[in-house]
Amino acid sequence: MEKHIVAGSLKRNRQLRKILSYCVLTCVGIIMIYPFIWMFFGSFKTNAEIFGSQNLLPNSFSFDAFVKGWNGVGQYNFTDFFKNSIMIVVPVVFFTLVSCSLVAYGFARFRFPMKKLLFGLMISTLMLPDAVIIIPRYLLFNKLGWLNTYKPFIVPAMFACYPFFIFMLVQFLRGIPRELDEAAEIDGCGSFRLFVRILLPLMKPALFSAGLFQFMWTWNDFFNPLIYINSVKKFPLALGLRISLDTSSTVAWDQVMAMSLVSILPVVLLFFFAQKYFVEGIATSGLKG
């Protein structure tokens, strides 16, 4: 009899905990997502309505802010900014994947002199703050005449300056059995062919994760374009958005929201289609978000 009561109260307890958990999760979820929803509807409102009313939904859906915002304030519009962002992001992602996977292959599959030391150095650069090297880098790029070009983004990507991704790919490669390599080598397959033909296809999920992260970081990056790019013609989205925040004394917030929404859309879409890779990416290597 007593046992039944205990079991019953335990069950009720568990039920209660479940309900409570869902309540907390949902509340947190609403707080997380509310700014996005507000941003979405805000971009259909007029500037006056954004400040004047507490309603989430706009009185009427108008695409004015999108049209005006897209055309921008000066000579250049968001078509240019979008193009520029793509011109930075695509090569950066491509070269990051090529260089980092080669380096990861070197670290994961070969023994060579000073490997431990070099690997340690590579890992320690994970914690090297960008702030410390930004000024000499700027001076170097200035000397090379690379300022106001996209080379300061692309060239470091060619030389695998992203220890996060090297580490992530090394971890992944370690999980691929070496027997595959040995079998290929017995068949007379050279190490480079082995890499391209056998390992690279197997590394697809990790490469996809790394590519997604690099895409997202480069797309969102504000600080680097801010210091390296100075002509509006070459502005990526991040800088283009800032113009609309800066130029007029009264900011047209409806346009800012509309263009913000447009600028984050590629990342959001990518995230929804490929969230598995995002989550696995951080779970396996501990990447920052």
Next chain:
Amino acid sequence: MVELRESAAEAVSQTPAKKKRSFRKWRGLLYITPWLIGFFVFQFGPLLASFGYSFTNYNMMSAPKFVGLKNYIQLFTADPEFVKSLTATLTYACISVPAKLIFALFVAYILNFKLKGVNFYRTVYYMPSILGGSIAISALWKLLFMKEGIINGLLSAINIGPVDWLGTPGTAMIVICLLQVWQFGSSMVLFLAALKQIPAELYEAAEIDGGSKVKQFFKITLPMITPIVFFNLVMQSINAFQDFTAAFIITNGGPLKSTYLIGMKLYDEGFRNFKMGYACAISWVLFAIILLFTLLVFRSSDAWVYYEDGGDF
């Protein structure tokens, strides 16, 4: 006999085999060459250069002039703006990082109950993390917390405010910290992965012993995930110490320089005033703080980080 034959064979084919072996030995180095070059040209070189520049006056017009420790002395004795930025940065890191981690752990802990729809919630919570660093979100945040913004609008419904969020030093700091906490998703995913690894037997044993949930959390859950806590703490702090975008867009360092983070000071000195030597000195103070902090955490980790395998980090 076999040995003899082998050594004979070796003697015959020694030269090509040796060549091949020595090539094999260096092949790995060949693959990591891109990184080696990148490391020396874009990371290690700049690191040394920045240290060197920090002892000079350099405005990019004339050659750098050696001034000894003058930049560092000036930073701490004659530049109240820098001291302010230092306090602001430390405040920012000390509030935002623990708040973010505690919140992330809390949510991960709930997500780890065997509930339906965990994936959905995880996706929703992770969203801010992928966008939070962008200027679009900083702009949104600024708009939300404006005096006439929606936050005050919502608060007025429960008869609070209006609060001048961005115009008061204390609350301005809270606003940019909140943006940081809002991006707890990636820490949460790491915590969740760690929580899933804790063997269920530990909890079952505790249940039999009659340990309460709270006790279980502090005696089992927390100790088991300390390696991830440690990792998150180090990485998030390093990032927090150099944050820039949020403060730059939302508050522009104000009011009264209360959110003037070191990253902004560095930007102003280096890329607005073009005092490169001075900016390098700032970056090295920042680096020293990060190193000191990391060292402290690493040192203390023996006391609080639990490694199941005895721990070779």
